[in-house]
Amino acid sequence: MNWTTIFLTQHVGWIDPEMPDKPIGDYIGGVAHHSPLNNVAVWQIEDKHWQQFAITAVAENLRWVAGWAEQANEQFIVNASFEKNGVYMVLRTAINASKPELPSQATVYPAANRSERHTQDMFGIHFIGHPDNRRWTRHQAWDKHQYPLRKDFPVQGEPAEITPPDMHYDFVKGYGAGVYEIPVGPVHAGIIEPGHFRFQAVGELILNLEERLGYVHKGIEKIAEGRTPESLARLAGRISGDTTVGHCWAACMAMEQAAGVEIPSRAAFIRGILAERERIANHLGDMGAICNDVAFTFAQMQFTRLRELWLRTHASVFGHRLLMDVIIPTGVSRDVSEQSCELLKKDSVMLRKELADIMTAIDLNSSLEDRLYTAGYLSPDIAAAFGTVGYVGRASGQNFDVRRDATYPPYDQVTFKVALEDQGDIASRFWVRHKEINASLKLIEQFIQLLPEGEISTPWTTPTIDSEGLGIVDGFRGEIISYVRFDTDNKIARFYPRDPSIVNWPVLEKLVLNNIVPDFPVCNKSLNGSYSGNDL
Amino acid sequence: MNWLIAILQTTLFVALAPLLAGWLKRCKCYLQNRKAPSVLQPYRDLLKLTNKQPVVSEQASWLFIKAPYIIFSATILAASVVPLIAVDLPTSASADVIVMVGFFAFARFFLALAGLDVGTAFGGMGSSREMTISSLAEPAMLMAVFTITMTASTTNLSWAISHVLEQGLVLRPSFVFALFALILVAVAETGRIPVDNPTTHLELTMIHEAMILEYSGRHLALIEWASQLKLMLYGVLIANIFLPWGIAQSFTPQALGYGLLAIIGKLAVLAIILAIAETLVAKMRLFRVQEYLGFAYLLGLLGMLSHIILEASR
Amino acid sequence: MKAGIVPIHVWLPEAHPVAPSHISALMSGVMLKVALYGLIRFCFDLIDKVQWEWGVVLLIIGTVSALGGILYAMMQPNLKRLLAYSSVENIGIIFMVLGLAMIFLDNGHPDLAALGFLAALFHAFNHALFKNLLFLGAGMIQQQTHELNIDMLGGLIKKMPQTSMVFLVGCMSISSLPLFNGFVSEWLAFQTALQVDVLDNGVLRSLIPVSAAALALTAALAAACFVKVFGLTFLGVPRSRHSEKAHEVKDKGMLAATTLLASLCFLVGIFPSVIISLINRVSSQLLAHTLPNESVLSWLWIAPVSHEQASYSPPLVLSGALIAGCVCYWYLRRDPAKAIRIAPTWDCGFGGLTPRMQYTSSAFTMPIRRIFAKAWIIDEQVNKDMQGAMNQDVAAVHYALHIQDHSWPWLYQPLEREVNNLAKQVGRIQTGNIRTYLGYSFVTLLLLLWVIS
């Protein structure tokens, strides 16, 4: 008996248990045809209980996972997803489009804050009581009263010739003599994605840090509408270039659920290999970058060298250095031959050996240790409060991994250990990555060993209108959620990907607090949030 | 004639500085398992920069535009004081080692002001950090220098070097301490790892680079050149004071030639040592710098005390 | 005490800012020197034989004052208070060198004592020049902007070009940069200290170099401090409406006076021998000893002991600097196609910088504050208004920094308390009753009579 049953029995008063069976078409006005999220319960509540649910949920230690909305003619459907013990559920409510208002959950869950502001900017839904109703995703590219994700907003929009800079955003102010601001970005000095950081500081002392993201908002949710499944998979692979496998898998998983397609077991295993290889490649890059930020070039060069070797195997086995477009709806596009398997195995052996050498050299280096230990401390409490996922959460004692706790093929057929640290500093995030690399190497070896024979894809069945799917996978940054709903003719009606960065970014503002300004870059790098995945 | 050689030596100093930077880069690249750019690359970079049209912020005042020239000339003057290939040149009499430190202070003063001139947070950050580090480095440096000058009972570098040459190879504990102190200070003052990272791309961690983020074209070239010159200056200072052998004591072409070869050899070896040391450590936290420079100061003090207790004639 | 030596210096930064600028200029330039004059008269003239122990005391007091003065000065955002504290520093330096002179004198090296004496008096003279200049400059700033808080100034170099020029000269002099007068006296001070080898006493031989290093630290901190002063006051973007609207001083006299002082700072820096010969006369009177004429009095060189030991030639250095600077300037500027292009400040592409994004006084000195934290009593408070879920949302940040001089709670407040207590005790006597007062008078009279008899 999982927690949802208990929860329902205790709080049945205002949650309609019948609702999961009620077709979403009822709200959207299409042909009523039932297609529930097959792995996740959907609870429909009245809008007035929206905040009340959050209060109950937080008391029950539910983790706030994701929030998104969609338009259904005269109504907005607002969703929020929660998780506990690896069991997910989706909370859903419908609100009137003429007066779109909803009590805010951000008053209860800090993690819901930016998500609700995003929804507010994109749909014009007003969250009552929201602690911070400044705009988030909207800068100056569209007007205050335009809402890009509403149906009446054209994809092309009505952009000005030159979009003015977003200068007058109301940053949190620091008061007192001698306080000054450091604006950093959006064009950073390194080869990094764009985003703006605003420090309130006195000299090297950081009083407060505020993130201002949204610079790489590319309208992914809008341009996803009307796409075919293949096309959506391509787009999902480009939500965040470093997590192309993760996002693509999540989107395909959602679409396959919606269409009721079951992928062949071989395809699932290949996907597993892809995902773990992607994880290793990124962790190698990150570990190198962390070392580079503290000017320890030896490690950076060694890690980038290993990463390059790793990517070259990607190119030779899967045809793409970053593994883009290998995962397709219905399976994978490239098979691995016997030879390739041998190559992959050899690669793993090579990496394990090389990594051991490098880590020995690094482990003995006290100057590096001095930079990484105790810096950028994220307490387990804050990590839990923000629902932090992935290596950031796992370095602060958040023992959660989708692959283990809400398992999916092929992870359900193997055993592995989830890396965990509880120091919460940069060193922890560094070592968690190292542990994860080792765990992934083991996983890859198991996948290759267990790789079943068979097809690598199945035929696609066109899903019926309003069929929905929720893909939940573990990308290298952590849990990725992808929501897909189909329109007629195999077209996408709504696509919402939730990158792990969305829940991880806010903790950066917390973990830099007792650090000095020059330590910010390495703190940021240890978190390595995706700007693109956050801004959509 | 002497003046001619002095001017020649200073010119040589200025001309060779980018070469040392190029060689250092090459050593570092080899230690990073990669091929290196040509040792002449710094010259190409400088040449290119002088050919570009400089961009100046609309907030900048005359100080911003003139500062590179001031910084460059002050560094050249410091270079003219230090014997490179020969001792007894008239330029080293016109100013002693304290004045040389004064020239560095002069250059730094204007660099820090230039950092503040455009009114960006980064410039201020760089200035503040630079002035902090230098105010800690300067006493440590003078402590090391005093040890040497007290042994040679002169602050004139040329005389000091002659003195060391006359004494021959004697192992003096005070010199060993002073040498290490000076090396530590040199690393801090020239903005090398572990104090500053000259190749960093992160504005928030920069010290020297943060002040020159706004410079472009020939202005940037001058500042870059001045910092290469400063690096070489410290190298020559260390090499020629502690290992002066080979330096020309007469102005015959042969002696000068040997002097040149000797200093090139010494600097090449120093650069290799620096590259190895830089590979070995990460940049330290900003507020570890006082411990580092405090250690340098302590070494200088130890050198001084060992001179007084162990070596002084009385 | 009049000289403003740590720890009894606190009146100085309180007194100077309240006085009008020309008065504070005089206070710093002249009044402090009166105390110095008294000291010199007392030590070198009145007392027959100077004891070197007195020199050590002066050296230590001077070192502490110099370091303390500049550290306290660094933390001041108020221009005049800062300058006043910097006077404490300079007086400290003078005391140090005077101490050295005494030590040398008592140890049988009157020529070196003369050198120290020369350095001290020269520095006193220089201090009078540049401190006057800076106070007058501060006065001009105050007149034009009604502001003395450097966190409220900025960008004045464009509004007040002449003032900024003379102020820059003052800052460079006080930071003892070569080519300016401050450097010469500081250089002489170092040279004096470096003659320590002639002494026999081991303690002195190690103490003096350490204080010389402290002098180096002081000089470097002074440079940092005046980079802050000039950088925040004159450079960057105006931080307040007052400095935004400032314009150049109209009064020709004001400008002329400061320009004169500035050019004196420069000329004395280039040709120090003029002043040196003046001071030599004094030292020949007091110590019956001067520096050898050929070594310090040539217009081209100063070589305080001998040419082998150290020499400095400001004119040569200046010509070298001019040649080097001009050559590269003309060489690089020859191509008109590469004329400077004016563009907005690089703001990381954000779209605009505001004056709030500039470094402030307390920001600039924050690293120093953290490193030398023991030097002050620092009360730093960060308060945040939190809101939202689990109180994780920051609505506003409040910062308060209060820096206090150690001598207040250690010396003055106890003193003040005692004085207050005493006053209260005394107050009891004042009953207001005429008969009692008559009684007091009577008793006093009796007592006096008794004392006299």
Added chain:
Amino acid sequence: MLSLFKKTLTTGIVTEKCKAPKDDELEALGITIKRRIDKKFSGSIAIRAVDAGSCNGCELEIHALNNPFYDIERFGIHFVASPRHADVLLVTGPVSRHMQTALLRTYEATPNPKWVVAVGDCAVCGGEFGQSYACCGAVSNVIPVDVTISGCPPTPLALMKGLLGLLDR
């Protein structure tokens, strides 16, 4: 300490040879060049990378240029922190509208003469994201482009060839 140097020494120099590309080679890699760098400047190129809305894929491959295998620095091509120091702007992404002024300001801040290299399909033609309410499409819609290197993302080799092709040799 020894283990560190041992690792360095056993690894050796791994940088691979790379010749300046011929024109047909450039064409095969999908690189078009409209204007080359003058000889006067070609000995040293400072690059400022500007992400104008890319998915980060291109950045990963640009990063790879600095790894010891490609080591672009040996050609005198290096990345700098400020556009003031740059000669070449390496622009990626379909220029999200929120980044448009930032890109323009970066272009304005770069001293003349300057060149712009559009990297990746998005920067070349809009790519997967195209032109929309949130994206301007190709980089050439915003600032003049001198070289385009297509690919999603272009491989480091293509990037290197493209940058070397920009040099007038």
